[in-house]
Amino acid sequence: MSTATAFEKARADERAALVGYLPAGFPDVAGGIEAMTAMVDAGCDVIEVGLPYSDPVMDGPTIQAAAQMALEGGVRITDVLRTVEAVAATGTPTVVMTYWNPVLRYGVDRFARDLATAGGAGLITPDLVPDEADDWVAAADEHGLDKVFLVAPSSTDDRLRRTTQACRGFVYATAVMGVTGARESTSSLAGPLVERTRAVTELPVGVGLGVSTGDQAAEVARFADGVIVGSAFVRRVLDAGSDRAAGLAALSALTRDLAEGVRRA
Amino acid sequence: MSTQTEPATEGRFGRFGGRMMPEALMAALDELTVAWREAMADPAFTGEFQRMLREYAGVPSLLYDATKLSEVAGARILLKREDLNHTGAHKIRNVLGQALLTRRMGKTRVIAETGAGQHGVASATAAAYLGLDCVVYMGEVDTQRQALNVARMHLLGAEVVSVKSGSRTLKDAINEAIRDWVATVDHTAYLFGTAAGPHPFPSMVRDFCRGIGDEARAQCLELTGALPDAAVACVGGGSNAIGLFAGFLDDGAVDLVGCEAAGDGVDTMRHAATIYAHQFGVLHGARTFVLQDEDGQTVESHSISAGLDYPGVGPQHAYLSETGRATYRPVTDKQAMDAFALLSRTEGIIPAIESAHAVAGALQLARERPGSTILVNLSGRGDKDMGTAIDWFGLGEARPDDDAGSA
Numbered sequence: 001m002s003t004a005t006a007f008e009k010a011r012a013d014e015r016a017a018l019v020g021y022l023p024a025g026f027p028d029v030a031g032g033i034e035a036m037t038a039m040v041d042a043g044c045d046v047i048e049v050g051l052p053y054s055d056p057v058m059d060g061p062t063i064q065a066a067a068q069m070a071l072e073g074g075v076r077i078t079d080v081l082r083t084v085e086a087v088a089a090t091g092t093p094t095v096v097m098t099y100w101n102p103v104l105r106y107g108v109d110r111f112a113r114d115l116a117t118a119g120g121a122g123l124i125t126p127d128l129v130p131d132e133a134d135d136w137v138a139a140a141d142e143h144g145l146d147k148v149f150l151v152a153p154s155s156t157d158d159r160l161r162r163t164t165q166a167c168r169g170f171v172y173a174t175a176v177m178g179v180t181g182a183r184e185s186t187s188s189l190a191g192p193l194v195e196r197t198r199a200v201t202e203l204p205v206g207v208g209l210g211v212s213t214g215d216q217a218a219e220v221a222r223f224a225d226g227v228i229v230g231s232a233f234v235r236r237v238l239d240a241g242s243d244r245a246a247g248l249a250a251l252s253a254l255t256r257d258l259a260e261g262v263r264r265a
Numbered sequence: 266m267s268t269q270t271e272p273a274t275e276g277r278f279g280r281f282g283g284r285m286m287p288e289a290l291m292a293a294l295d296e297l298t299v300a301w302r303e304a305m306a307d308p309a310f311t312g313e314f315q316r317m318l319r320e321y322a323g324v325p326s327l328l329y330d331a332t333k334l335s336e337v338a339g340a341r342i343l344l345k346r347e348d349l350n351h352t353g354a355h356k357i358r359n360v361l362g363q364a365l366l367t368r369r370m371g372k373t374r375v376i377a378e379t380g381a382g383q384h385g386v387a388s389a390t391a392a393a394y395l396g397l398d399c400v401v402y403m404g405e406v407d408t409q410r411q412a413l414n415v416a417r418m419h420l421l422g423a424e425v426v427s428v429k430s431g432s433r434t435l436k437d438a439i440n441e442a443i444r445d446w447v448a449t450v451d452h453t454a455y456l457f458g459t460a461a462g463p464h465p466f467p468s469m470v471r472d473f474c475r476g477i478g479d480e481a482r483a484q485c486l487e488l489t490g491a492l493p494d495a496a497v498a499c500v501g502g503g504s505n506a507i508g509l510f511a512g513f514l515d516d517g518a519v520d521l522v523g524c525e526a527a528g529d530g531v532d533t534m535r536h537a538a539t540i541y542a543h544q545f546g547v548l549h550g551a552r553t554f555v556l557q558d559e560d561g562q563t564v565e566s567h568s569i570s571a572g573l574d575y576p577g578v579g580p581q582h583a584y585l586s587e588t589g590r591a592t593y594r595p596v597t598d599k600q601a602m603d604a605f606a607l608l609s610r611t612e613g614i615i616p617a618i619e620s621a622h623a624v625a626g627a628l629q630l631a632r633e634r635p636g637s638t639i640l641v642n643l644s645g646r647g648d649k650d651m652g653t654a655i656d657w658f659g660l661g662e663a664r665p666d667d668d669a670g671s672a
């Protein structure tokens with residue numbers, strides 16, 4: 001199911017969609033599935049399943065730590081696909097966020113096919129720009145998958161146009177110049193970027209990087225179609241340590257806070 | 266023909282190269298590409314670059330006819346003495362070029378990654394010389410192994426950040442530098458240390474280093490009246506090798522030979538022979554060969570030489586190996602250390618252990634082709650490697666003064 005359906009539904013409710021991220025295999029494969037299911041139950045409209053990677057250049061310390069834990073736990077691509085299958089079975093659109101090399105190594109077309117078979121909606125590709133994505137675009141189109149490319153405050157209008165033309169599902173706007181991680185205040189760069197993006201596309205625009213509270217979500221929801229939250233979820237799981245129940249409760253509480261935020265705008 | 270040199274599509278070398286990087290950096294990479302092209306076409310820039318190399322870095326380096334080594338080897342071996350450059354390696358060429366370009370672009374801060382510390386020291390040097398703020402990212406493991414180079418960078422006024430993520434070595438230092446750059450790109454330039462990474466770095470670093478090959482070609486013609494039969498260099502990310510090869514790409518009769526670090530041996534897991542392993546992938550912004558597992562996770566490389574200890578390789582080398590224009594051979598720690606000792610004893614030149622891999626490769630070639638002329642890029646000097654040499658050879662214990670009075 002395309003992520004577009006979740007954005008349409010949110011739009012019909014006159015609110016922004018809430019997109020929640022966790023890496024697969026964190027704290028372990030079963031625990032990750034449980035965590036993401038809890039996020040769905042508490043109000044996430046789209047789930048982003050991270051594919052843990054050895055060299056995550058777009059991620060700050062929080063998500064790096066989670067990915068490293070998952071890798072040390074032995075998570076494999078097949079586990080990521082298994083996670084997608086379980087989460088997508090809830091009926092919530094589920095996308096994979098992945099650096100490019102694991103997909104390249106697995107085989108671009110094979111990955112697209114297996115992701116589609118698992119019920120995945122598509123891919124978010126932080127280190128793949130459309131200029132380099134011919135094989136992914138072909139595979140995604142063949143298997144009916146969303147192609148979510150990123151736009152940044154530094155993107156020129158020309159690049160915004162070309163990037164959004166290559167997207168399907170939604171457009172991922174990175175709110176700050178920087179890596180993932182919770183931030184004290186929302187970025188002043190996000191609003192203008194969303195505005196410039198809207199000028200060139202009809203697709204929904206989700207804003208990510210730095211959002212961690214319901215208040216911040218409400219602020220972003222005033223100008224964006226989606227609010228994307230990652231590090232704050234990861235932080236809840238990290239802080240709970242071995243107390244799985246506490247971690248799940250914290251995830252649910254944060255999801256409710258954020259879901260309330262996107263409705264408050 | 267320049268088909269070997271310039272990618273057909275911008276930044277591509279066949280199926281290698283490109284820009285596998287976050288969108289946030291695309292504008293900066295475009296800006297850098299334009300600035301670099303304009304600078305290279307501006308005699309004021311190239312003139313200043315040449316002046317700095319000449320007056321500050323001690324370039325052109327000598328081409329040395331290594332007659333005593335040649336006698337042992339059975340072929341004529343010529344050494345391009347990049348070890349005599351300021352800061353002790355070819356790396357100064359690249360950083361002076363990039364730092365000068367940084368100033369021309371109006372940026373005030375540079376960042377760099379370093380493994381052993383050579384590129385970090387060179388970057389700190391160039392920053393001190395050109396009045397730029399400098400932050401060097403270095404894996405925590407490497408800051409401990411190379412404390413002396415950390416001290417050098419401090420003395421030169423640079424800040425050194427110890428990177429604690431991932432394997433805490435060079436590749437993680439690069440990751441951290443990229444993360445810094447994404448957040449600071451409006452006023453910061455990334456002085457990338459080798460001919461890898463996203464476009465324009467592989468081409469730009471090659472062009473700043475190509476003096477090695479251009480000078481050596483002219484020097485060899487002057488010295489011997491002919492081109493060499495082979496040009497040999499060690500390959501980590503590939504900057505010294507591509508700098509050498511660039512001067513000879515169009516000379517089809519000159520064999521280009523890159524020496525990769527084979528560590529304990531390519532049949533073990535402990536090596537850094539990326540081209541030999543031949544696994545296509547993406548690392549640090551380029552499509553190239555990458556040491557990786559079945560899931561595309563980068564695996565750690567191993568080499569006695571920190572400068573060659575990198576799980577990727579510059580995309581132009583991957584391309585040159587695929588087209589056959591250059592060949593690459595693995596050289597083990599043992600072979601490199603034997604060559605390290607041999608060059609020290611025969612010529613009184615202590616090479617960097619990286620460069621000793623090239624010497625070892627040249628000795629192999631000499632056996633295969635006796636009587637030929639082999640040009641070797643001696644990319645750096647061995648001062649930094651004495652700790653490793655002490656451990657490897659058990660050196661440094663002076664003979665006890667047991668026969669006092671007989672002297």
Ligand SMILES: Cc1ncc(COP(=O)(O)O)c(C=O)c1O
Pocket residue numbers: 353354355356381383384458459460499500501502503504505506571572573617619620644645646
């Ligand atoms: C003396 C010397 N030679 C070679 C290298 C390897 O780098 P590259 O392959 O970019 O020339 C290094 C890297 O630190 C070095 O210090």
